[in-house]
Amino acid sequence: MALTGAEILIRCLQEEGVEYVFGYPGGAVLNLYDELFKQTRIKHVLVRHEQGAVHAADGYSRSSQKIGVAMVTSGPGVTNAVTGIATAYMDSVPMVIVTGQVPTSAIGQDAFQECDTVGITRPCVKHNFLVKDVANLALTVKKAFYLATTGRPGPVLVDIPKDVSQATAEWSYPKAVTMRSYNPVTRGHAGQIKKAVQLLLEAKRPMIYTGGGVVLNDAAESLTRLVRLLGYPCTSTLMGLGGFPGTDPQFTGMLGMHGTYESNMAMQHCDVLLAVGARFDDRVIGNPAHFYRADRKIIHIDIDPSSISKRVKVDVPIVGYVRDVLDEMVKLVESSPPRAGAAEVKAWWTEIKAWQAKDCLRYDHSKTVIKPQHVVEKLYEITGGDAFVTSDVGQHQMWVAQYYRFDKPRRWINSGGLGTMGFGLPAAMGVQLVNPGATVACVTGEASIQMCIQELSTCKQYHLPIKIVNLNNRYMGMVRQWQEFFYGNRYAESYMDALPDFVKLAEAYGHVGLKVERPGDVEGALREAFAQKERLVFLDFITDQTENVFPMVPGGKGLTEMILAEEL
Amino acid sequence: MRHILSILVENEAGALSRISGLFSARGYNIESLTVAPTEDPTMSRMTIVTSGSDDVIEQITKQLNKLVEVVKVVDLTDGDHIERELMLVKVRAAGKDRDEMKRLTDIFRGRILDVTDKSYTIELTGTGAKLDAFLQAIEPGVILETVRTGASGIGRGERILRI
Numbered sequence: 197m198a199l200t201g202a203e204i205l206i207r208c209l210q211e212e213g214v215e216y217v218f219g220y221p222g223g224a225v226l227n228l229y230d231e232l233f234k235q236t237r238i239k240h241v242l243v244r245h246e247q248g249a250v251h252a253a254d255g256y257s258r259s260s261q262k263i264g265v266a267m268v269t270s271g272p273g274v275t276n277a278v279t280g281i282a283t284a285y286m287d288s289v290p291m292v293i294v295t296g297q298v299p300t301s302a303i304g305q306d307a308f309q310e311c312d313t314v315g316i317t318r319p320c321v322k323h324n325f326l327v328k329d330v331a332n333l334a335l336t337v338k339k340a341f342y343l344a345t346t347g348r349p350g351p352v353l354v355d356i357p358k359d360v361s362q363a364t365a366e367w368s369y370p371k372a373v374t375m376r377s378y379n380p381v382t383r384g385h386a387g388q389i390k391k392a393v394q395l396l397l398e399a400k401r402p403m404i405y406t407g408g409g410v411v412l413n414d415a416a417e418s419l420t421r422l423v424r425l426l427g428y429p430c431t432s433t434l435m436g437l438g439g440f441p442g443t444d445p446q447f448t449g450m451l452g453m454h455g456t457y458e459s460n461m462a463m464q465h466c467d468v469l470l471a472v473g474a475r476f477d478d479r480v481i482g483n484p485a486h487f488y489r490a491d492r493k494i495i496h497i498d499i500d501p502s503s504i505s506k507r508v509k510v511d512v513p514i515v516g517y518v519r520d521v522l523d524e525m526v527k528l529v530e531s532s533p534p535r536a537g538a539a540e541v542k543a544w545w546t547e548i549k550a551w552q553a554k555d556c557l558r559y560d561h562s563k564t565v566i567k568p569q570h571v572v573e574k575l576y577e578i579t580g581g582d583a584f585v586t587s588d589v590g591q592h593q594m595w596v597a598q599y600y601r602f603d604k605p606r607r608w609i610n611s612g613g614l615g616t617m618g619f620g621l622p623a624a625m626g627v628q629l630v631n632p633g634a635t636v637a638c639v640t641g642e643a644s645i646q647m648c649i650q651e652l653s654t655c656k657q658y659h660l661p662i663k664i665v666n667l668n669n670r671y672m673g674m675v676r677q678w679q680e681f682f683y684g685n686r687y688a689e690s691y692m693d694a695l696p697d698f699v700k701l702a703e704a705y706g707h708v709g710l711k712v713e714r715p716g717d718v719e720g721a722l723r724e725a726f727a728q729k730e731r732l733v734f735l736d737f738i739t740d741q742t743e744n745v746f747p748m749v750p751g752g753k754g755l756t757e758m759i760l761a762e763e764l
Numbered sequence: 765m766r767h768i769l770s771i772l773v774e775n776e777a778g779a780l781s782r783i784s785g786l787f788s789a790r791g792y793n794i795e796s797l798t799v800a801p802t803e804d805p806t807m808s809r810m811t812i813v814t815s816g817s818d819d820v821i822e823q824i825t826k827q828l829n830k831l832v833e834v835v836k837v838v839d840l841t842d843g844d845h846i847e848r849e850l851m852l853v854k855v856r857a858a859g860k861d862r863d864e865m866k867r868l869t870d871i872f873r874g875r876i877l878d879v880t881d882k883s884y885t886i887e888l889t890g891t892g893a894k895l896d897a898f899l900q901a902i903e904p905g906v907i908l909e910t911v912r913t914g915a916s917g918i919g920r921g922e923r924i925l926r927i
Contacts, residue, residue, distance in 0.1 A: 314778060319789050323832040326777075343832060377774050377835040377925060502826035505819070 201330040201361035201520040202227040205294065208337040211369050212235050216256065216629055217241070217294075218249040222269025224296025227361035241629065241658060244650035246273050248622035250280025250293065251362050251648070257289050257621030259584055260630040261414060263345060267294045271309030279616060281318035281351050286613025287435060288412055290349035292340050293321075297422065299359040300328055301373030313355045322350030329462040330363040338373045348500040349412055353591050361406065367375035384497065384516030392470070392495040392512045394527040397579075400515040400540040401547075402428040408435030408612065409473015409498060415519035416440070416605040419472060421672055423525050429548055430589060431459035433474050434597050435612040442601030443581070448548065449557070450482040453749045454594040458551035460747070460755045461543045464489070465547075471496045473518045477613075478751075483758050484508055486754025490496065520594070523694045557598055568592065568667040568739045571722075575637060575665060578722045583635040584627045586610065588644030589672035594745045596639050618647030621664065625651060628660045631759050635663070635726065640734075642668040643692055652705040655732050664734045666698060669741045677744045682760070702734035709734045765822050766795070768847060768917045770811040770925050771828060774828040775801055783810065786831065792816065792824050796849075796892075796914025802920040807835065808872075811916045813892075822860075835927055844920035850887070851895045852877070854909040857884040861906055872898045883908060 199207070200334030205228055209217065218241045221229045232240050244251040246268045253264030254537045262687040274295050284291050298307040314324045314719065323343050325336045333356070341397055358418075371403055396402060404426075410419050416439045423430045423446055430440050431451040440447055449456030451463055463469065463481070469492060474480070481487045484507050496510040497518050504513045559569050572595045575583075585600055586609040587593040593610055602608045609627055611619040624638040655662060667673075675690040708731050712721040725733035746761035773779050780799060787794050795813040814824060821839065828837045831913045840847070857865045858881070869876055869886050870895070879887035888898055892915055899910070919925065 310790050318778070318782060318785055348830075375832070405805070500830070502830050503824065506823060 197367050198364040199367045200227070200231075200364050200430070201333050201356065202231040204330070204333050204365065204367060204614065205356065205361065206231040206235060206238065207211055207367065208369060209265065210235075212263070212337075212341050214238055215262070217265045217267050218243055218256070218626065219267030220246050220249055220269065220273060222273050222296065224270035224358050224492070225267060225273075225357050226297065227358060227382050228267065228294070229602040241625070242654065243622065245648065246276035246279050247618065248625075248648050248651045248654065250277045250291075251283065251616075251619050251622035252294075252626035253291050254280060254284045254289050255586060255609050255626030257284075257291050257626070258632045259606050259627040259645070262630060263341065264289075264626060265294065266291065269296045269309065270298055270313065271311045271333060273309075274311055274313045276317060278320065279618075280389065281353065282315055282422075282441070283611050283614045283616040283619060284351040285320045285322070285410060286609065288343040289351065291351040292332040292344055293351060293353045294360075295353060295355045297326065297355045297357040300357045301359065303357065312344075312357075313353070315574070317353050321353050322348075324353040324355065326355045327739060328357070328361050329437045330360050330365040332426065333360065333365065334367070334369050335373070338370050342373050343378065347382070348377075349419045377560070380499065381456045381464065381515045382499070382517050382520070384514045384521035386524070388512055389515045389521060389524050391485045392514060392527065392533065393525050395468050395493055395512060396426060396428075396470060397532060397535045398528070398537070399428075399466075400537060401467040401544045402426070402470070402541065403432040403462045403463060403468070404428050404472065405432070405468035405474055406430065406436045406439050406472045407433040407474025408441035411519050411605040413473065413519045414519055414605070415473070418519050418522035418526065422522050422529065425526060425529050428544070429462055431455070431463065433480050433612070434610070436474060437597060437608045438602035438605040441601055441603040448552070450597050451755075452572050453482070454598065454745050454747065457464055457554050457556035457747055457758060457760065458548055460749065460758060461551045462548055462752075464756045467492055469494045472522065473498060475506065475613060481508065482749050482753050482755045482757070486757070554760070558609060559761065562740065564739045566712065566718060566737055568597055568669070568737070568743055570594050570715065571667060571718055571739065572596055572639065574719050574722055575639070576600045578726055579635050579637065581608070583637050584609065585622075586624040586636070586638045588640045588647075589615045589617045590641055590644060591677065591743070591745050592639050592641045592644075592667045595667070601742050617644040620644060621648050621662070622651045624662045625654060625660055626657070628662055629658070637663045637665055639665045639672060641673060642666055642670065642695055642698070643672045649701070652702065652707060652732070659730070660732060661728070661730055662732050664732070666734065666736045667699070667739050668695070668736050669739045669743065671693065671741060673743075674745070680744070681748075698734055698736040702732070707732040707734055709736065711736045711738070713738045758759060765817070765821075766813065766815045766841070768840040768845065768915060769812045769825070769828070770804070770838045770840050770917060771812065772927065773808050773810055774833040774835065775806050775808045776833055779808070781810075781830065781856070782831050782833060786827055787814075790827065791819065792822075798916055798925065811914070813915050825925060826915055836925060838925050840917045840919060843923055845917050845923070846920060847915050847917045848889055848890050849895055849915045850889050850900075850913045852911045853886045853888065853899070853907060854905050855886065855902065856882060856906040856908060858882045863900070865906070868901055869896070872901075874898070886909045
């Protein structure tokens with residue numbers, strides 16, 4: 197049966213079980229939109245800006261085990277989407293982006309709304325395709341889904357010229373696809389796994405450090421089993437939060453630039469470090485030269501060989517899906533005789549407890565001004581620690597990571613790698629759509645939220661009852677903090693003047709707005725907002741302007757060179 | 765350290781730019797890069813001469829392998845290998861230079877491909893070092909034009925790169 201390219205694409209998406217496409221129409225995708233219009237299986241979510249479409253598809257992927265799909269038009273549609281694509285790429289989020297392109301005959305002619313889509317997106321996708329012949333379209337879409345979801349996941353883009361979506365070809369959709377040039381190693385090496393377990397069982401000062409790979413590979417259960425079996429301390433990167441329960445006594449809190457004192461100290465002073473689906477990046481270990489210790493052995497499990505020994509030399513590399521490797525390790529530990537030298541581990545825990553006693557996340561409460569940390573703590577309480585929380589980027593993001601103790605994976609949705617302001621609200625739309633009925637909060641700041649504020653309109657159209665928690669300190673808080681610490685209090689362009697009245701703004705979009713100015717009103721306002729199950733509520737918390745995020749490892753410094761609140 | 769990487773890659777539009785883009789994006793060196801289809805027209809073979817510490821070369825290899833269109837990567841400098849580069853040089857060949865150029869070409873086992881009253885065009889094949897040596901041996905003033913292909917390499921004996 198011969199179908200048009202547009203029909204083929206929609207059928208491919210149906211075959212892949214796609215429920216939602218986030219997008220924005222335009223000239224080059226009109227054929228595709230016409231086919232979307234003629235069917236009912238795939239629902240389209242019309243965003244207000246292409247960046248929002250990609251972030252929404254991203255949030256959809258991150259908060260489920262499904263794959264987000266975005267569709268945008270050529271030229272400006274694509275360039276607007278690039279921030280979203282790069283965001284997903286940096287955090288290894290599986291996603292398929294379908295873009296329209298000018299007709300093949302017009303490519304290279306500087307046609308209206310033409311841009312070199314595969315060229316522009318090449319460095320920020322796992323892979324991309326320009327489909328020049330409709331006969332290859334179905335196979336290309338199959339490859340796109342296969343590439344996005346296997347190995348180290350990531351966004352894959354399919355660029356479809358308008359004449360290709362119009363031309364016809366016989367319909368057939370392959371059940372599976374293999375590519376001779378793409379064979380990621382997925383099974384960890386048995387000998388290496390054995391070596392790792394042996395090392396772990398002989399450790400005197402062991403530490404387990406987990407990252408986003410645990411969440412992406414759905415390895416939280418396996419990880420939790422291993423950590424509890426071993427009884428060792430466990431920390432997590434920003435991206436890994438929820439991979440191990442945040443309320444577990446073995447969890448020492450997030451590590452890194454704004455990590456806890458105890459986690460950073462333990463990372464530095466351990467003798468065996470197990471890294472699981474994490475990549476030792478600059479925000480996590482600070483200066484690699486300072487981090488280096490000759491007497492520390494490092495085991496690193498990761499699906500991506502290029503993440504291993506990139507910034508830190510590793511002693512036992514294990515390439516494979518982290519879940520399978522962790523399961524193998526659990527089996528080996530279970531069948532091993534009880535470890536000798538348990539007393540040494542006990543002494544190590546005593547040391548860690550002493551670091552914990554510093555209580556590095558303590559902050560001064562106030563009766564007159566709202567402390568942002570207090571808002572997050574109350575949010576945690578009121579949502580029972582069980583909400584999906586998205587965030588933008590900056591101080592508020594760090595406070596959520598520090599004070600909202602995620603017990604489950606895929607609940608904490610934020611842009612860790614690229615650090616994209618404007619991510620939180622559109623991501624929350626995707627989260628809410630794939631988790632209908634769930635509590636979804638977007639914690640943001642007055643600077644970040646304005647970067648994709650237009651999506652309030654999308655939320656209205658699709659009745660998405662997201663709760664926006666705006667920590668409004670009238671500053672780009674993290675920029676201000678760096679200026680205070682490192683630029684002699686010269687607050688260059690970090691003050692947000694002429695802010696909108698967020699309550700009225702929310703109302704103008706058809707939502708509920710609440711302004712909260714007194715510490716005593718925080719809890720009541722949150723309760724009132726979360727009681728409104730059917731409505732989006734925009735909570736504008738006027739917070740302490742001078743609050744900083746502690747502890748802090750200044751950029752380029754070593755992990756133990758932390759600035760603590762009490763030291764200032 | 766100088767390394768010669770041999771890469772089998774799908775013969776597809778964009779593959780070259782993915783590879784060169786990887787080098788520029790991550791700040792790796794390319795001293796030379798040559799590429800052409802193999803006996804199997806769906807596949808191209810690329811030779812990249814690069815330099816860096818062992819750690820950097822390890823990263824380059826891993827990053828190349830991560831590209832979806834790359835089928836195989838081998839560091840030829842890991843073992844015995846043969847390396848050849850082709851150079852065409854146009855030199856001034858008039859008066860006393862004319863005989864001297866002919867003699868030098870013979871010594872370097874080159875060939876003169878084109879002759880005019882005033883110039884020779886010389887073909888020379890060898891390692892990059894040999895070509896450098898030839899250029900150093902002749903007076904800089906007589907060189908009118910040079911073009912080099914960059915190195916191609918292959919493993920010695922049973923070292924074979926194929927899928």
